[in-house]
Amino acid sequence: MDTPPTRLIRLLQLGDTETALRADSIWKCVSCQTCSTRCPKSVDCAAVMDALRQLAFQRGSAAAAERRTVVFQKAFLNNIRRNGRLNEIELIAAFKGEVFFRGRSVPFLFEDAGLAGQLQKRRKLHLRGEKVRDRGVVQRIFERAAGGAQ
Ligand code: SF4
Numbered sequence: 001m002d003t004p005p006t007r008l009i010r011l012l013q014l015g016d017t018e019t020a021l022r023a024d025s026i027w028k029c030v031s032c033q034t035c036s037t038r039c040p041k042s043v044d045c046a047a048v049m050d051a052l053r054q055l056a057f058q059r060g061s062a063a064a065a066e067r068r069t070v071v072f073q074k075a076f077l078n079n080i081r082r083n084g085r086l087n088e089i090e091l092i093a094a095f096k097g098e099v100f101f102r103g104r105s106v107p108f109l110f111e112d113a114g115l116a117g118q119l120q121k122r123r124k125l126h127l128r129g130e131k132v133r134d135r136g137v138v139q140r141i142f143e144r145a146a147g148g149a150q
Contacts, residue, residue: 005049
């Protein structure tokens, strides 16, 4: 990471959001929560990283590869919200479709298609997606996570 979480928090405290948004660290963060768990001041650094990614995405300051990270996160969460569990085919279609319509990168659509057979052999790719029975519960979890704002 070019800028560790502690330094990013300090930049934000000083009002230097622009420098924080340009930091490569926000795209290296894997949301493991270690910094949030260990912070002696109880700062939720992982949530700050997530907020910075969203802001960089909204402002269009993220590079193409970084924007894909956010597109994937959104597609993943929408998928879970809709089905209650991951539907891999639906996720791939939503993610690839969105990236294609944003950047029109035809090679990107098919660049990892060769992995489908291996994934299926290892039961990591299910052609028929399943849904949990009570999707209302999932909806309520999402609403609670969003602070009841939805
Ligand atoms: S959440 Fe994990 S990866 Fe992200 S900044 Fe904190 S410690 Fe690093």
